[in-house]
Amino acid sequence: MSNRRKTRVVNIGKLKIGGDNPILVQSMTQTRTIDIAGTVKQILELEKAGCEIIRVTAPDIKSATALGEIKKQIHIPLVVDIHFQYLIALEAIKQGVDKVRINPGNIGGEEKVKMVVNACKERGIPIRIGINMGSLERDLYAEYGKYGLARVMLESARRHIKILEKLKFYDTVVSLKASDVNTAIEAYDLFASEYDYPLHIGVTEAGTKWAGSIKSAVGIGSILSRGIGDTIRVSIADDPIEQVKVGWEILKSLGLRQRGVNIIACPTCGRTEINLKKLAADVESALEKVDAPIKVAVMGCVVNGPGEAKFADIGISGGLKKAVIHRGEVVIRVVDEKDVLPVFLDEIKILLIEKGFEKEAEKIDYEIIGK
Ligand code: SF4
Numbered sequence: 001m002s003n004r005r006k007t008r009v010v011n012i013g014k015l016k017i018g019g020d021n022p023i024l025v026q027s028m029t030q031t032r033t034i035d036i037a038g039t040v041k042q043i044l045e046l047e048k049a050g051c052e053i054i055r056v057t058a059p060d061i062k063s064a065t066a067l068g069e070i071k072k073q074i075h076i077p078l079v080v081d082i083h084f085q086y087l088i089a090l091e092a093i094k095q096g097v098d099k100v101r102i103n104p105g106n107i108g109g110e111e112k113v114k115m116v117v118n119a120c121k122e123r124g125i126p127i128r129i130g131i132n133m134g135s136l137e138r139d140l141y142a143e144y145g146k147y148g149l150a151r152v153m154l155e156s157a158r159r160h161i162k163i164l165e166k167l168k169f170y171d172t173v174v175s176l177k178a179s180d181v182n183t184a185i186e187a188y189d190l191f192a193s194e195y196d197y198p199l200h201i202g203v204t205e206a207g208t209k210w211a212g213s214i215k216s217a218v219g220i221g222s223i224l225s226r227g228i229g230d231t232i233r234v235s236i237a238d239d240p241i242e243q244v245k246v247g248w249e250i251l252k253s254l255g256l257r258q259r260g261v262n263i264i265a266c267p268t269c270g271r272t273e274i275n276l277k278k279l280a281a282d283v284e285s286a287l288e289k290v291d292a293p294i295k296v297a298v299m300g301c302v303v304n305g306p307g308e309a310k311f312a313d314i315g316i317s318g319g320l321k322k323a324v325i326h327r328g329e330v331v332i333r334v335v336d337e338k339d340v341l342p343v344f345l346d347e348i349k350i351l352l353i354e355k356g357f358e359k360e361a362e363k364i365d366y367e368i369i370g371k
Contacts, residue, residue: 002044003147003226003227004020004225004227005196005226005228006019006102006196007019007196007197007198007199007230008170008196008197008198009021009198009222010051010171010172010173011124011126011127012077012079012099012125012126012293013076013077013078013098014077015052015053015077015163016328017126017173017230017231017350018173018197018198018230020051020131021230021231022256022257022337023052023224023229023230023231023233023251023256024048024052024055024230024232024259025052025053025231025232025233025247026051026052026053026054026055026079026200026231026232026233026247026321027046027051027055027057027233027234027240027243027244027247028054028055028056028057028132028233028240029042029043029046029057029121029197029240030042030239030240031087031120032063032251033057033058033059033063033066033067033095034062034063034064035054035143035163036070036073038068039056039070040065040073040074042069042184042240043070043074043076044073044074045241045288046241046244049075049241049245050244050245050247050260051076051240051244051245052076052258053076053077053078053079053098053099053231054074054076054077054078054079054081054202055078055079055080055081055101055233056070056079057081057083057086057094058077058080058081058082058088058091058260059083059180060088061087061088061091062342063088064080064088064089064092064095065091066095067080067092067095067096067097068095068096069077069281070195071095071097075289076085076292076299077098077099078089078097078098078099079097079098079099079100079101079103079128080092080097080100081100081101082100082101082102083103083106084106084107084117086107086108086112086116089102089119090115090116090119093116093120093123093125094119097125099125099126099127099128099173100116100123100125100127100128101127101128101130102116102128102363103129103130103131103160103161104116104117104127104129104163104164105124105137105156105159105160105236106164107190107281109320110163110241113163113164113167113221113240113270114167117164117167117169117285119302120169120171121169124171125158125171126158126172126173127164127169127172127173128172128173128174128175128200129157129161129172129173129174129175130174130175130177130200131153131156131157131160131174131175131176131178132177132178132204133149133179133180133185133187133204133225134179135206136152137156137159138154139170140155141150142268142297143155144191144324145160145289147235148186149178149180149183149187150176150178150186150189150190150223151190152174153178153187153327154176154187154190154194155182155193156196157174157176157191159175159275164231165182165307168198172197172198172229173197173198173199173200173228173231174191174198174199174200174242175196175199175200175201175202176191176199177202177203177204178203178204178234179203179204179205179206179220179346181203181215181222182220183221184202184203184204184219184242185219185222185223185226188201188226188228188229189226189228191224192228198230198231199228199229199230199231200230200231200232200233201220201223201224201228201229201230201231201233202216202220202232202233202234202235203215203216203220203235204235204343205235206219206234206235206236207237208238209237209238209242211235211239212234212235212236212237212238212337213234213236213242213246214279216235216236216246216250217246217249217250217253220234220247220250221233221250221253224250224251224254224256225254226338226368232247232250232251233247234246234247235265237315245335246258258293259291260287260288260290260291261287261290261291261292261294261295261296262264262293262294262295262296263280263283263284263295263296263297263298264295264296264297264298264312265297265298265299266298266299266300266304266305266308266309269282269334271300271301271303272300272318273300273301273302273318273319273320274300274318274319274323274337274340276298276299276300276318277320279298279316279318279340279341280298280301281294282368283298283316283341283344283345283368283370284343284370285340285344285365286323286364286365286366286368288365288367289362289365290357290360290361290363290364291360291363292349292352292357292360294313294314294348294351294352294355294357295311295312295313295314296313296314296315296348297309297315297316297317297319298313298314298315298316298319299314299316299318300314300318301317301318301319301353302317302318302323302324303317305317305324306326306328306329306330306331307328307329308322309329309330310328311327312328313327313328313351314326314327314347315327315352316340316344318340321336321337322334322335322336322337322338323335323337323344325344325347327351341368341369342366343365344368345364348364349361349364352364
């Protein structure tokens with residue numbers, strides 16, 4: 001996005017957060033961290049879904065000691081989430097984590113912070129300061145009526161940043177999460193106009209899959225549209241795979257990242273002449289593993305479908321017992337209703353091969369036909 005605010009760059013494993021680097025999609029495991037096999041399994045599934053950074057909680061030393069083994073078995077940067085306990089942080093760093101989420105003001109004094117900061121400096125790993133509207137310092141809550149929640153969240157961030165800067169530590173990522181969308185937008189906006197630390201964006205405790213996805217899309221999308229944000233995490237009460245999928249859809253909708261095939265479908269209306277809902281879902285399933293920058297349209301009628309989908313690389317529009325396949329507006333094939341799905345998938349395959357995506361063409365899943 002051309003209006004993207006310039007942030008400093010921090011390293012996280014082999015990746016970088018901030019600057020002109022891609023906005024990364026991250027998630028958090030839901031397993032017990034001491035269950036190494038279960039945690040690794042979930043992370044590997046998340047990797048497949050497009051998760052680029054994974055955070056795990058370490059509520060005790062035992063969990064922290066499991067991190068080294070977990071890291072060995074995964075392929076994306078591992079972030080540890082720690083509250084208050086500097087000894088757990090030190091163990092996690094020793095185990096080789098790529099980033100620590102800890103608030104320096106809550107560790108219990110400068111000496112303890114210094115030990116964590118020095119350990120991070122030695123290993124070259126960043127710290128994320130995670131401001132959450134639900135867990136601000138008591139004295140700041142007292143101020144909130146006067147200044148508004150977003151401003152006191154900013155003040156909280158300032159305090160933690162000051163502690164790190166005093167120790168000459170600048171590899172810091174910051175998040176300012178609120179469950180209220182407007183508060184989150186304002187907090188990130190205020191922060192970005194004062195600091196150049198890279199930002200982890202999210203709307204916290206967004207809600208269930210349906211409502212939470214919408215809330216996250218509106219909140220994260222609004223913040224990103226202001227040019228703010230270097231990594232995103234969708235917090236919905238569902239499988240973390242869904243969180244990653246929603247994150248990618250947000251980035252794809254704003255044109256910020258590309259992953260998979262972009263599928264568009266009309267909302268249907270009185271003109272619709274095919275079972276569009278099923279066809280669109282089948283096409284989406286069949287193309288789930290394909291990663292190529294093409295736009296595929298599934299439209300409900302031949303009257304308006306090809307025209308409305310003129311910007312798609314390939315589309316299908318339903319007619320009475322027949323459907324037409326078109327590239328842009330140009331009809332290339334007429335197909336009987338019963339053959340719609342296999343023929344359309346074949347045509348997508350041809351298109352992918354023509355565009356040089358032979359390997360991706362092989363990933364079309366024809367198993368969906370007849371289901
Ligand atoms: Fe209705 Fe046809 Fe437009 Fe779909 S493409 S919404 S069926 S007019």
